[in-house]
Amino acid sequence: MIVTWRIGLRIGLVVLAAVVLQVSFFSYLSILGATPDVVGVVIVALGLLGGGVIGAVCGFVTGLLLDSVLLQTLGVSSIVLLTIGYLAGRYREGFEISTSLAPALLAGGLTVLGASIFGAIQLMLGVDTQVSLLVVREILVKGLLAFLLAMPLYPLIRRILRPALVEGAGGSRVLSPGRSLRRVRGRRRGGRLTGAVPARRVRGGTV
Amino acid sequence: MYRKQVRRRRAVLVALIVVSLILLSISFSEADSGPLHSIQRGLSAVLSPLEEGASRALKPARDFVNWFDETFDARGDNEALRDEVQQLRAEVADAQSAVGENRQFRKMLKLDPADAALAEYDRVTGRVIGRSPTVWYSEVTVDVGSSSGVAVNDSVVTGDGLVGSISDTTRGSAVVALITDHRSAVSAKLLPDGPDGIVEPEVGDPDDLLLDFIDSNTEVKEDQVLVTAGWSNGRISSAYPYGIEIGRISDATVSGEQTFQQVHVQPFADIRNLDYVQVLTGGPARPGVPG
Numbered sequence: 001m002i003v004t005w006r007i008g009l010r011i012g013l014v015v016l017a018a019v020v021l022q023v024s025f026f027s028y029l030s031i032l033g034a035t036p037d038v039v040g041v042v043i044v045a046l047g048l049l050g051g052g053v054i055g056a057v058c059g060f061v062t063g064l065l066l067d068s069v070l071l072q073t074l075g076v077s078s079i080v081l082l083t084i085g086y087l088a089g090r091y092r093e094g095f096e097i098s099t100s101l102a103p104a105l106l107a108g109g110l111t112v113l114g115a116s117i118f119g120a121i122q123l124m125l126g127v128d129t130q131v132s133l134l135v136v137r138e139i140l141v142k143g144l145l146a147f148l149l150a151m152p153l154y155p156l157i158r159r160i161l162r163p164a165l166v167e168g169a170g171g172s173r174v175l176s177p178g179r180s181l182r183r184v185r186g187r188r189r190g191g192r193l194t195g196a197v198p199a200r201r202v203r204g205g206t207v
Numbered sequence: 208m209y210r211k212q213v214r215r216r217r218a219v220l221v222a223l224i225v226v227s228l229i230l231l232s233i234s235f236s237e238a239d240s241g242p243l244h245s246i247q248r249g250l251s252a253v254l255s256p257l258e259e260g261a262s263r264a265l266k267p268a269r270d271f272v273n274w275f276d277e278t279f280d281a282r283g284d285n286e287a288l289r290d291e292v293q294q295l296r297a298e299v300a301d302a303q304s305a306v307g308e309n310r311q312f313r314k315m316l317k318l319d320p321a322d323a324a325l326a327e328y329d330r331v332t333g334r335v336i337g338r339s340p341t342v343w344y345s346e347v348t349v350d351v352g353s354s355s356g357v358a359v360n361d362s363v364v365t366g367d368g369l370v371g372s373i374s375d376t377t378r379g380s381a382v383v384a385l386i387t388d389h390r391s392a393v394s395a396k397l398l399p400d401g402p403d404g405i406v407e408p409e410v411g412d413p414d415d416l417l418l419d420f421i422d423s424n425t426e427v428k429e430d431q432v433l434v435t436a437g438w439s440n441g442r443i444s445s446a447y448p449y450g451i452e453i454g455r456i457s458d459a460t461v462s463g464e465q466t467f468q469q470v471h472v473q474p475f476a477d478i479r480n481l482d483y484v485q486v487l488t489g490g491p492a493r494p495g496v497p498g
């Protein structure tokens with residue numbers, strides 16, 4: 001992904017919209033006893049499109065914003081979201097996204113992981129009361145809802161960030177064979193290329 | 208080049224994790240008036256108009272989605288409610304005669320009305336504009352804050368009963384820690400003359416509260432009503448005034464050689480679907496309660 005200030009602004013607006021929608025819409029919904037986690041899905045999508053560093057940075061900033069809006073313990077959401085953003089980005093850098101279901105499956109799986117980490121941190125910080133086993137059900141249902149949410153959200157975010165993708169439409173890989181990073185950089189000056197290139201190709205010497 | 212990229216990526220990740228952990232430990236140990244909390248409150252104040260606008264605009268969509276869930280639940284509740292109505296009709300007849308007698312006795316004894324304790328408080332009505340997305344923090348944000356007289360530890364109610372208490376305020380908004388939040392503990396009294404206990408939540412189950420410290424030998428009946436105890440010993444007091452309805456006993460079990468019984472309480476207030484709440488501000492000073 002090439003990060004220019006315009007793309008940064010778009011990412012910022014996407015993150016802000018996700019946080020506002022989460023606290024004023026999705027958090028009110030109770031589907032099978034769980035609340036949909038739209039913020040997690042957005043961070044996974046950003047990680048998948050931008051790579052590990054962008055996923056981690058977006059996750060960190062979004063976590064700070066979420067904790068500040070809700071006046072919760074600062075840093076808890078940041079750790080969770082930067083972890084899932086980074087893992088989504090690393091998946092993108094290391095593996096081929098071969099099916100359209102892959103982002104949704106990844107969003108579901110990483111949401112379950114994120115909710116589990118969040119719960120573990122809360123338990124470490126101290127919970128004075130009993131913890132119901134329904135928490136486990138809540139985590140699993142959250143994963144299922146994230147899977148469903150990612151189906152429309154991932155294409156939507158990819159569309160919003162399309163100008164930043166070196167090869168936007170359709171391709172799971174950002175660079176097509178035979179196209180070097182240097183040529184792309186030459187065409188888009190002022191931007192910074194991060195996390196978009198498969199590791200083995202870069203090692204092969206195109207840069 | 209590749210190695211440099213990998214090193215940079217790892218450095219960014221480690222730096223972000225370290226910063227998060229530092230923020231977490233400072234935020235966890237810092238007093239509410241500390242600089243980090245002040246920054247948080249400032250950011251929250253800046254974003255609260257946005258939250259409020261989104262909350263208003265999205266209410267119809269929210270109600271539409273929740274309608275399905277509520278309809279599904281209502282089908283199950285219908286039969287139970289029919290039985291309850293029959294039982295309540297019988298109880299209403301008894302209660303009406305008791306109310307009449309009660310009025311007469313109060314006149315005779317020159318006592319204040321039953322809700323005298325709450326009459327001393329001003330009620331500030333607030334709209335719920337934000338909600339925590341996890342079961343670990345059971346909190347809502349309301350659009351009234353310190354500029355409306357709302358202060359930390361003020362009790363929050365709906366027409367149905369107790370909802371929680373104010374845990375943090377900005378000028379234009381306040382955070383309500385609900386009675387289902389894991390940090391909540393409400394001293395409560397079983398009506399009519401039952402023992403006092405502590406109402407605590409069970410994390411992950413917002414429809415169920417636990418009444419703790421009720422001796423195994425004490426008889427607790429299903430459907431007994433629970434209100435805030437509002438005790439005070441002159442130096443320390445409960446944060447909640449006496450007499451706010453909390454819920455009704457749904458189940459009580461005594462297991463083996465346990466000292467206390469396991470008492471489940473169903474809250475009166477619909478904690479998951481709060482639109483408007485009332486904050487009880489002012490009122491008599493409660494020794495030992497900051498705010």
